[in-house]
Amino acid sequence: MPDTDDIPAIALGWHRSAQGAALATVVQTWGSAPRRVGAMLAISGRGDMAGSVSGGCVEGAVISEASEAIADGKPRMLEFGVSDDDAFAVGLACGGTIRVLVQPVGTALPENILTELVAARAARQPVALITPPGGIPRLEATGHAERFRMDRSGFMEDGETFVAIHNPPLRLIVVGAVHIAQALVPMARIAGYDPLIIDPRTAFATDARFPGEVLLDEWPDEGVRALGLDGRTALVLLTHDPKLDDAALTEALRSDVFYIGALGSKRTHAKRLERMRAAGFMESDLARIHGPVGLDIGAAGPSEIAISILAQMIQVLRRGE
Numbered sequence: 001m002p003d004t005d006d007i008p009a010i011a012l013g014w015h016r017s018a019q020g021a022a023l024a025t026v027v028q029t030w031g032s033a034p035r036r037v038g039a040m041l042a043i044s045g046r047g048d049m050a051g052s053v054s055g056g057c058v059e060g061a062v063i064s065e066a067s068e069a070i071a072d073g074k075p076r077m078l079e080f081g082v083s084d085d086d087a088f089a090v091g092l093a094c095g096g097t098i099r100v101l102v103q104p105v106g107t108a109l110p111e112n113i114l115t116e117l118v119a120a121r122a123a124r125q126p127v128a129l130i131t132p133p134g135g136i137p138r139l140e141a142t143g144h145a146e147r148f149r150m151d152r153s154g155f156m157e158d159g160e161t162f163v164a165i166h167n168p169p170l171r172l173i174v175v176g177a178v179h180i181a182q183a184l185v186p187m188a189r190i191a192g193y194d195p196l197i198i199d200p201r202t203a204f205a206t207d208a209r210f211p212g213e214v215l216l217d218e219w220p221d222e223g224v225r226a227l228g229l230d231g232r233t234a235l236v237l238l239t240h241d242p243k244l245d246d247a248a249l250t251e252a253l254r255s256d257v258f259y260i261g262a263l264g265s266k267r268t269h270a271k272r273l274e275r276m277r278a279a280g281f282m283e284s285d286l287a288r289i290h291g292p293v294g295l296d297i298g299a300a301g302p303s304e305i306a307i308s309i310l311a312q313m314i315q316v317l318r319r320g321e
Contacts (some may be wrong), residue, residue: 005049008166009118011042015105020045024107026053027077028099028155029161038153038164045070053100056067063283066102075106083089101131113137116142116309117166124168149320157172168195168276170231172313175220175248178237180263183306184236185213191310198223198248199239211316229255234313236293239263246275259316261293261309268292290316 007023014021024041041051041059043066058080065076078100103109113129116139120127122295128144131137144163147153155163172188174181178201196214199205204224205215214217235252237245240263245274252260253276262272269291276286294308295315 006121007040007042008114008121009048012049012103012111012114012118013044013144015045015114020070021050021105022069022102023101023105023114024053024062024100025153025162025164027101027153030097038151043067043070054098058098058100060224060246061310062100062102066104069102069108070103073104075103075104075108078102094252101282103131103137109137113139121166121168124228124232125230126165126167129164129166131164133164149317168230170317171225171227171233172227173197173198173227173233173235174201174238175223175235175245176263177201177206177209177215177239178238178240179302180238180305180309181236182209183303184309185210187306187310188313191314193234196227200244216258220244221251223249225250231255231256231258233257234259235261236309236313239291240264240268242275246272249276249289250279253281253288259313260289262289262291263293264291266292 013020017023024039024043026039029037039051040103041049041053041062043049045067047063047067048057051064052059062078063082069076071098077242079097080100081097083149104110105114117127117129120139121225122276125141126148128140129137129163130140140300144165147163147165148167151165151167153163154214155188156164172193172195174185174195174197177197181197185275189226196216197205198216198220200217200219202217205217207215231237233247235257237249239245240269245262249260249262262269264272264314272291281284290312293312294305299305299308
């Protein structure tokens with residue numbers, strides 16, 4: 001969740017330290033706005049800030065308004081026009097307009113609601129923070145399936161109630177520290193995923209081959225169980241060894257991971273499906289496995305295969321296909 005990071009937790013910490021705090025959230029944009037709807041900025045009573053609502057264009061004005069909101073305990077709905085010159089300064093071709101909701105913590109945004117939000121995020125539980133016009137925000141874990149899938153915050157049909165989506169960060173668990181993984185992992189990180197690699201073969205899973213990455217040398221089923229599998233996780237199996245891949249695949253089919261991809265030819269995949277049928281899985285379960293893994297773009301070589309895998313992951317996540 002790159003747009004929000006740990007901003008709610010930071011705001012809660014400032015509030016509890018008696019500094020005072022406010023959360024500013026982008027609720028609407030027009031034109032080439034610097035930040036997407038749902039982007040957040042935390043402001044302390046001392047003027048500290050974390051996050052961004054405009055990439056630097058209007059932060060000064062938002063901080064000023066937030067300081068007043070912290071003082072009087074009242075929320076603010078702000079609207080800013082970002083000029084072409086200001087937009088260019090933060091890397092945009094042209095300007096736009098944004099609306100920003102400022103909520104002082106403890107009044108407009110009650111401490112108990114913010115505490116529950118921070119706890120849900122820490123537990124990787126997707127929740128929506130609902131702010132009705134002139135009302136007290138509430139948290140909802142259901143009823144917003146499409147918004148959760150698309151990471152899409154925005155106003156409800158009444159045009160006044162704002163829904164801020166707080167999804168767990170996207171994760172990619174790769175089983176098999178092979179050449180394709182060496183290309184896929186950094187690509188996935190650029191795309192906003194938190195990647196992890198599982199491979200009990202220590203000759204493959206080395207810091208030299210995957211500098212700075214999280215490497216688990218556990219058996220794949222034990223590794224994925226320890227990490228936990230949820231609807232914001234993609235699992236890609238690359239070992240080409242049924243003893244390793246099947247162990248993790250069995251765990252994935254029992255979970256609600258949004259994507260399962262498995263390397264191998266059509267013949268290899270057919271044998272994989274037979275093994276899963278023998279293990280008791282239904283055809284509806286097997287249909288979740290993308291094999292051979294990746295979009296059919298004629299990929300040649302590890303890097304192009306990695307691109308096809310990442311593209312398919314995004315397609316499944318965003319389109320539900």
